[in-house]
Amino acid sequence: MIRISQMKLPVGHTREQLEKKIAKILKNPGCSFSYEIKKQSLDCRHKNDKIFVYTVDVKIRDEQKIARKVNNNNVMVTKEKVYQFPTPGDIPLLHLPxxxxxxxxxxxxxxxxxxxxxxxxxxxxxxxxxxxxxxxxxxxxxxxxxxxxxxxxxxxxxxxxxxxxxxxxxxxxxxxxxxxxxxxxxxxxxxxxxxxxxxxxxxxxxxxxxxxxxxxxxxxxxxxxxxxxxxxxxxxxxxxxxxxxxxxxxxxxxxxxxxxxxxxxxxxxxxxxxxxxxxPKSFAVGLRIEHPQSMINEDLYGEAENELLGAASYKVTHKCANGRGVYSFCMCPGGYVVNASSEPGKLAVNGMSYQARDSRNANSAMIVTVSPEDFPEKGPLGGVSFQRELERKAWELGEGKIPVQLFGDFCKNQPSVSLEEITPCMKGEYTLANVRSILPETVGNSIEEGVHSFGKRISGFDRNDALLSGVESRTSxxxxxxxxxxxxxxxxxxxxxxxxxxxxxxxxxxxxxxxxxxxxxxxxxxxx
Structure with missing residues (x-):
């Protein structure tokens, strides 16, 4: 088959336009062909000219001859790799696996x-x-x-x-x-x-x-x-x-x-x-952050809504002055923050979306890497103890409800007493509190620095009424x-x-x- 990469088409293109583009790249071979899309990515660097970039595999006669005629670095003959499951070994199984x-x-x-x-x-x-x-x-x-x-x-x-x-x-x-x-x-x-x-x-x-x-x-x-x-x-x-x-x-x-x-x-x-x-293994802990999905769409797409593209997503990372890494995790466009607890007297949150991704808020975890040196106990289960202590504090702070804080109050290390423009999209009850009090000081400081840094890349990311909730402790x-x-x-x-x-x-x-x-x-x- 022939693989065509870096094939660009406007976001609103039709199937017919895609097929015409393939034929044009192959210099109108004059015979029928079939194709399979292998990859589709979105290029939003020019917000007024957003495009899809495709890789497609084309099945056609005389593929070697056509590829030589086209003479394009983005057009090459390739073979499909077929997955192979191994044949059974020799040791008899006495019981079901x-x-x-x-x-x-x-x-x-x-x-x-x-x-x-x-x-x-x-x-x-x-x-x-x-x-x-x-x-x-x-x-x-x-x-x-x-x-x-x-x-x-x-x-x-x-x-x-x-x-x-x-x-x-x-x-x-x-x-x-x-x-x-x-x-x-x-x-x-x-x-x-x-x-x-x-x-x-x-x-x-x-x-x-x-x-x-x-x-x-x-x-x-x-x-x-x-x-x-x-x-x-x-x-x-x-x-x-x-x-x-x-x-x-x-x-x-x-x-x-x-x-x-x-x-x-x-x-x-x-x-x-x-x-x-x-x-013990390093992992990451932190909080969920919520913004209006329309704000994320506007920054990444240049428009508050685009039916063809759906809800926009982001991925951001920052290296803090204290040497910690802070980054977004499990970003949920048009999603919900959910109470993800599994032990009595302890509270953890996660993010969730339905297929339509049509809630009014975007959310993601803002998390900071922690290592066995941060754990209160040594040994293989030190990270479990670390997680449990954070979740116990979160449960007590919210009395079983998800504790929520405005980012402006988070920076001042004071409890929030009222919401502003953004209201939570949550599964499970919530209550306003000082979420920062749950976290180790170095984690709280890293999140504050990271969110301000992300505000320089995504307009409004560090707005005062962005909502933080916690604790996000089950990242891995x-x-x-x-x-x-x-x-x-x-x-x-x-x-x-x-x-x-x-x-x-x-x-x-x-x-x-x-x-x-x-x-x-x-x-x-x-x-x-």
């Missing part, structure tokens, strides 16, 4: 193992996606927290209640990234995610997708058990032998995938007691469960996987790591 967790890592590991005939058993402490949605909405409305089924736990994982971003910076020579996007499309996602520069799936779409993938896994011989919390693991001579569920039932196991998610603190504690090697896992070159922990049969194990950061990278673990299991063990 067990996957702990049904977030992206667990679901994708399960899907590929099921397709290869391994009939995996997926254990999930929370509820099925539709039941979980009702439980979460009841929490937001009435404050009734279910510690095992909430924004963090349940079918689909923490990413289900997020902006659903699907872009990743993970290098992908094996084609796993495209596999993830293909699986999503086959489960009901729009085809555009295959090529958009910043693809996303809103919470309303993700819920249906994870249910469809569960059905696929079950149709291929896999099994799911919900409300099945893994409370212990049993080893003999350094190898896994049993898994304990809900503190009472024990099942035999030879292979176990730890796709537990970044908030499975009780599981981390259990693994630490059992001698599974772990180490505070631990890394150590694994070797075969992707095994120090216990034979235990495969740490995904974001909770410290090997991913977001939906797509977690799903890719799930595929990677499925490959490792297949290379070693025979299927049933």
């Amino acid at each position: 067990v996957i702990i967790g049904s977030g992206p890592a667990g679901i994708f590991c399960g899907w590929y193992l099921a397709r290869a005939g391994y009939r995996p058993l997926i254990l999930e402490r929370g509820e099925e996606a539709d039941k979980r949605q009702k439980t979460v909405e009841n929490f937001w409305k009435n404050g009734v927290l279910d510690p095992d089924s909430n924004v963090q736990f349940g079918e689909g994982g923490a990413g289900t209640f997020s902006d659903g971003k699907l872009n990743t910076l993970v290098k992908d020579p094996y084609g796993r990234n495209h596999e993830v996007l293909k699986r999503f499309v086959e489960a009901g996602a729009p085809n555009e995610i295959l090529y958009q520069q910043k693809p996303h799936l809103g919470t309303d779409v993700l819920i249906g997708i994870v249910q469809k993938m569960r059905q696929d896994i079950e149709d291929m011989g896999g099994h799911f058990r919900f409300r099945s919390k893994v409370t212990d693991l049993h080893f003999t001579n350094g190898s896994l032998t049993e898994i304990e569920i809900n503190g009472q039932e024990k099942i035999p196991a030879q292979v176990c995938v730890l796709a537990v998610g970044h908030s499975a603190r009780d599981t981390f504690e259990m693994l630490h007691r059992r001698g599974v090697f772990m180490e 896992s505070p631990v890394r469960i150590v694994r070797d070159s075969d992707l095994l922990s120090n216990i034979e049969g235990i495969y740490p996987c995904g974001e909770g194990a410290g090997y991913a950061g977001g939906i797509t990278s977690a799903a890719m790591d799930g595929i990677k673990i499925a490959e490792a299991i297949s290379k070693k063990y025979r299927n049933f």
